[in-house]
Amino acid sequence: MKSLSTAMNSHLEGEVLTLATCWALTRQDGTELFFTDFDEDLVVGGDTYLAASGYSRSAIANSSSFTVDNLDIIGNLQSDIISEADLFSGLYDYAEVRIFMVNWQDLSMGTIPLRKGWLGEISATDGAFTAELRGLSQALLHEIGGVYAPLCSADLGDTKCGVDVEALTETDSVASVTSRGIFTLTSYNGAEGVLTGGVLTFTSGANAGRSAEIRNWVQADKTVTLYLEMPFEIAEGDAVSFFPGCDKRYATCRDVYSNHLNFRGFPHIPGTDALLESGND
Structure with missing residues (x-):
């Protein structure tokens, strides 16, 4: 429930409104950014909301159902504030966003909360970015609890798996580049x-410190194909480190990694075909 100050309620009941919209963004690394669609910077709660990096947004709609309330935020890409490189390198993934309105003529009236959520899909074209803001009900879509499945639910090397991936890690360098995802x-x-x-x-180059999952490995020509392209160009000589994958099958866990005691799947549960079988007459 949104609670407004008495002064703000009185202002909203007036004939002339002097409202501006602000949004505060907090990245996963703790960096905070503040913007407004007003034509001058505004200081709200001790934070300066920059007008030079103004934005526009789609309409905000609320629903009483459990569907996810989404809206889009459109802003300008500026090298000293929000750059295309930072967006596609993942710095803004899952950043928290708060959107509210203020009376720019009298900031002491407080704020009108509009939306709180997290950034979802982000795209950038022609010097501008569009970010999807996902509401709090997005969390209700996450699967909670275990699922019975024949494949292991752990990832190779995580705390549930327990395999020492550092002992399996190899190092090499890039010999030739086809694209940001194939080399x-x-x-x-x-x-x-x-x-x-x-x-x-x-471990070196423009993508130093960034990781990606390997989609395919071809031994004959030493080609690596990634599931997702790297955010920056890959160059010959870039140093890399990597460790093998796991198909999450019981036989692989037992025969390749000798880790079957930590296997997190259920390989002996009958499948759908067994459930649909009918008895003999």
Whole structure:
């Protein structure tokens, strides 16, 4: 429930409104950014909301159902505030956003809360970005609890799995580049497909410190294909580290990693075909 000050309620009942919209953004790394659609900077709660990086938004609609309330925020890309490189390198993934309105003629009236949520899908074209703001009901869509499935629910090397991926990690460098998602390695010669599902991390170059999951590994020509392209260009000589993948099957866990005691799947549960079988006459 939104509670407004007496002064703000009186202002809203008047014939002339002097309202401006502000939004406060907090990234996962703790960085805070403040913007307004007013034509001058506003100081609200001790924070300066910048007018130079104004934005526009789609209409805000509320629903009494459990559907996710979404809206789009459109803003300008500016190299000293929000850059395209920062957006696509993941710095704004899941950033928290608060949107509210103020009376720019009298900021002491307080705020009118409009929406709180987290950034979802982000796109950038022609010097502007569009960010989807996902409401609080988005959390209700997350699966909670375990699921019975034949495949393991853990990821190789996490706390549930327990495999020491550092002992399996290899290092190499990029030999040639096809795109941000396809390149060849210099010397690694692991078996066909052994890296499929593994994780590769760049340790030098423009993508240093960023990781990506490996979609496919071809031993013959040492080609790595990533599921998602890296945010920045890959260059010959970029150093990388990587470890193998796991297809999450019981046999792989037992025979390849000797880790079947930590297997988090249910390989012996009858499948759908067994459920649909009918008895013999």
